[in-house]
Amino acid sequence: MDNQPKNRISRKGLTVWRLYGIIETIILALLAIGAGVLTYFLDWPVWLYAVYAGIVVLFAFLFIYLFPKIRWQRWRYEVREQEIELQHGLFIVKRTLVPMVRVQHVDTEQGPILRRYDLAEITISTAATTHTIPALITSEADELRGMISALARVAEDDV
Amino acid sequence: MSNVRYKLHPVSAFINFMKSLKELIIPFLVIFGVNIFREGGISAMFNEGWVGLLPLIIGLAVVLMSLVIGIVKWKRFVYWFEDGELRIEYGLFVKKKRYIPFERIQSLNYTEGIFHRPFDLVKVKVETAGSSKAGEAEAELTAIKRADADRIETEMEKAKYPAVPAMGPHEAVTETAEESAAPQKKELKTLYRMSMKELLILATTSGGIGVVISAVGVFLSQFSELIPYEAIYEEVMLFLRFGYLIVALAVFAGLLVAWVISVILTLLANYQFTIQVDDDHIYITRGLLEKKKVSVPFKRIQGIKVSRNPLRELFGYGVVTVESAGGSMGAKDEKIRLFPLVKTADMLPVLRELFPDMEFEPELTKAPKRSVHFYYRLDFIWMLPVIGALGYYFYPYGLLSLLIVPPVIAVGIWQHRTAGYALTGKQLTMEFRGFSKHTFYAWKKRVQAVNVSQTYFQRKRELASIQATIKSGMLGYTARLTYMEKDDASRILEWYQPSPRRIKQKDQPE
Numbered sequence A: 001m002d003n004q005p006k007n008r009i010s011r012k013g014l015t016v017w018r019l020y021g022i023i024e025t026i027i028l029a030l031l032a033i034g035a036g037v038l039t040y041f042l043d044w045p046v047w048l049y050a051v052y053a054g055i056v057v058l059f060a061f062l063f064i065y066l067f068p069k070i071r072w073q074r075w076r077y078e079v080r081e082q083e084i085e086l087q088h089g090l091f092i093v094k095r096t097l098v099p100m101v102r103v104q105h106v107d108t109e110q111g112p113i114l115r116r117y118d119l120a121e122i123t124i125s126t127a128a129t130t131h132t133i134p135a136l137i138t139s140e141a142d143e144l145r146g147m148i149s150a151l152a153r154v155a156e157d158d159v
Numbered sequence B: 001m002s003n004v005r006y007k008l009h010p011v012s013a014f015i016n017f018m019k020s021l022k023e024l025i026i027p028f029l030v031i032f033g034v035n036i037f038r039e040g041g042i043s044a045m046f047n048e049g050w051v052g053l054l055p056l057i058i059g060l061a062v063v064l065m066s067l068v069i070g071i072v073k074w075k076r077f078v079y080w081f082e083d084g085e086l087r088i089e090y091g092l093f094v095k096k097k098r099y100i101p102f103e104r105i106q107s108l109n110y111t112e113g114i115f116h117r118p119f120d121l122v123k124v125k126v127e128t129a130g131s132s133k134a135g136e137a138e139a140e141l142t143a144i145k146r147a148d149a150d151r152i153e154t155e156m157e158k159a160k161y162p163a164v165p166a167m168g169p170h171e172a173v174t175e176t177a178e179e180s181a182a183p184q185k186k187e188l189k190t191l192y193r194m195s196m197k198e199l200l201i202l203a204t205t206s207g208g209i210g211v212v213i214s215a216v217g218v219f220l221s222q223f224s225e226l227i228p229y230e231a232i233y234e235e236v237m238l239f240l241r242f243g244y245l246i247v248a249l250a251v252f253a254g255l256l257v258a259w260v261i262s263v264i265l266t267l268l269a270n271y272q273f274t275i276q277v278d279d280d281h282i283y284i285t286r287g288l289l290e291k292k293k294v295s296v297p298f299k300r301i302q303g304i305k306v307s308r309n310p311l312r313e314l315f316g317y318g319v320v321t322v323e324s325a326g327g328s329m330g331a332k333d334e335k336i337r338l339f340p341l342v343k344t345a346d347m348l349p350v351l352r353e354l355f356p357d358m359e360f361e362p363e364l365t366k367a368p369k370r371s372v373h374f375y376y377r378l379d380f381i382w383m384l385p386v387i388g389a390l391g392y393y394f395y396p397y398g399l400l401s402l403l404i405v406p407p408v409i410a411v412g413i414w415q416h417r418t419a420g421y422a423l424t425g426k427q428l429t430m431e432f433r434g435f436s437k438h439t440f441y442a443w444k445k446r447v448q449a450v451n452v453s454q455t456y457f458q459r460k461r462e463l464a465s466i467q468a469t470i471k472s473g474m475l476g477y478t479a480r481l482t483y484m485e486k487d488d489a490s491r492i493l494e495w496y497q498p499s500p501r502r503i504k505q506k507d508q509p510e
Helices: A011-042 A047-074 A112-116 A138-151 B011-036 B049-076 B146-160 B175-181 B196-205 B208-226 B234-270 B310-314 B344-354 B379-393 B397-418 B456-460 B486-496
Strands: A076-079 A083-088 A093-099 A103-109 A119-126 A130-137 B078-082 B085-090 B096-101 B105-112 B121-128 B139-145 B189-193 B274-277 B281-286 B291-297 B301-308 B317-324 B336-343 B420-424 B427-433 B437-443 B447-454 B463-472 B475-485
Touching: A011 A047, A011 A112, A011 A119, A011 A130, A047 A083, A076 A138, A083 A130, A093 B486, A103 A138, A112 A119, A119 A138, A130 A138, B011 B049, B011 B139, B049 B085, B085 B146, B105 B146, B121 B146, B139 B146, B189 B344, B196 B234, B196 B336, B281 B336, B291 B317, B301 B310, B301 B463, B301 B475, B310 B317, B317 B344, B317 B463, B336 B344, B379 B397, B397 B427, B420 B475, B420 B486, B427 B463, B427 B475, B427 B486, B437 B475, B447 B486, B456 B463, B463 B486, B475 B486
Parallel strands: none
Antiparallel strands: A076 A083, A083 A093, A093 B447, A103 A119, A119 A130, B078 B085, B085 B096, B105 B121, B105 B291, B121 B139, B189 B274, B274 B281, B281 B291, B301 B317, B301 B437, B317 B336, B420 B427, B427 B437, B447 B463, B463 B475
């Protein structure tokens, strides 16, 4: 419980999350502008402008700065010979242990933004659960995928 | 190979027809229902010449069509055994073939509906691990003779235990010879038969709470006479009381009817509930009108869950569910219920016989004392605003909503007292309560993943939540223990971890 898994995800993952945050903030800002226009034409109270601005700024602070930072700092993983251990979470710290013999298959996936940063996310599936490591350098992810699938041999007591 | 192609019993044409009729009921109701509200009602249909009768004609045509389709489907359906496979050929317009290797067949489940009974037929569902669609068997033989069903089973045994050199090329020998050629086929041993008393208790307690609540409602409405401020609001109260009584009575009557129906349905579904075992399967037989026989291979059983709702817990009864991997049964609410209802004392010996390596009453490590307020603290988040709003807008009666606080806290304390786990060798036991108490048993080798989580507040108090997931049906089942001692969480992680911990205090690999 106290000794954390040792590998962190790529520093670039933080950048990508910030980017997501920026995109979300832009969408929210557009909504806020829409609300502002409504306020102007429908003669709603003036202080609403401040509320809109406040929400956007707060959202930007949380989703561009704070949350990605905490999430990135918390994200750890470790792939050992017999098990995979993950730790993540924003407010709730989650530790997951998946024995290698339970792993059914491994996927890596890359969206356009991740590809730009040469990152990939890797998804580990067992018979009943799936676990994702969100941002790894592509070569690292490929290596890890190969490693996991090599380590995850069919066990005698499989499902 | 003797590639005799077998057909289904002709009754299956009729069953197909009935099945499609059943699906047609709702569209028909809609069509004719709309017509009733039309000008002149149904009778108008007959006054407008053939145009008015059009819906009727179409309806008849559809019914006829489905009859023909039912027959053609039956005509087209053949199955045979070849190369250790069950081969099926079917299809209305497109001919489909499905070959299922016998080793892949997990179980054959039998159902006898009312149409099957008179001809001594069964419906056979062939279950494999990865049935194509959730809730659907890999293959379904709508109606075949019992002897034919037995033949499938013997063929399957033969394919699974091929040895026995005596079986030469002359496979088409008599049934008896085949039987003796597969000595592995063990005698069925009956472990448990549900008594009528248990069946009645099951039926009457399964949907009971709603009835009890509405009965209390009726009772309370009578009680309001005693409330003193009636004099002030006399008229209002009179109306309220009257309306209240009617509503309460109506609800009560409605629930009573629903309850009686559910009692009857449960009785029919679970009549003569029997558990039998042979070497590698558990067989569960039940039902009066529709007799079902489900088989569960031991290999596939992932975990066992015993649930007791408060009422049944009080009388020492429980429900035992088996979590089994794959198959279509798990997808519906038809979880494989090993015991629909049983006294704890009767259940344990059977469970011990079924799963000798499992410990059913291990000593549990309970949740620590200091975590108790965690169990109800979060509820205040929704309770406070609700009570506040009710108290403000419906003063003074709204304040009665404060009465909800003690029960919520009591339930929280109750949940806290139930929560516990035990690690016994290769087995994980967890006990927890929502409202009903659940005891969950799983083998270590069946647990797919273990998850430990801590919120900010839990971290401060050194607590943690633990969850273990096993495979169940097509998906997973997750058992969750909240607010346990952090060290206990570490212990479970350590127990689950295949390789020794990095700080090597013990070099025991397991």
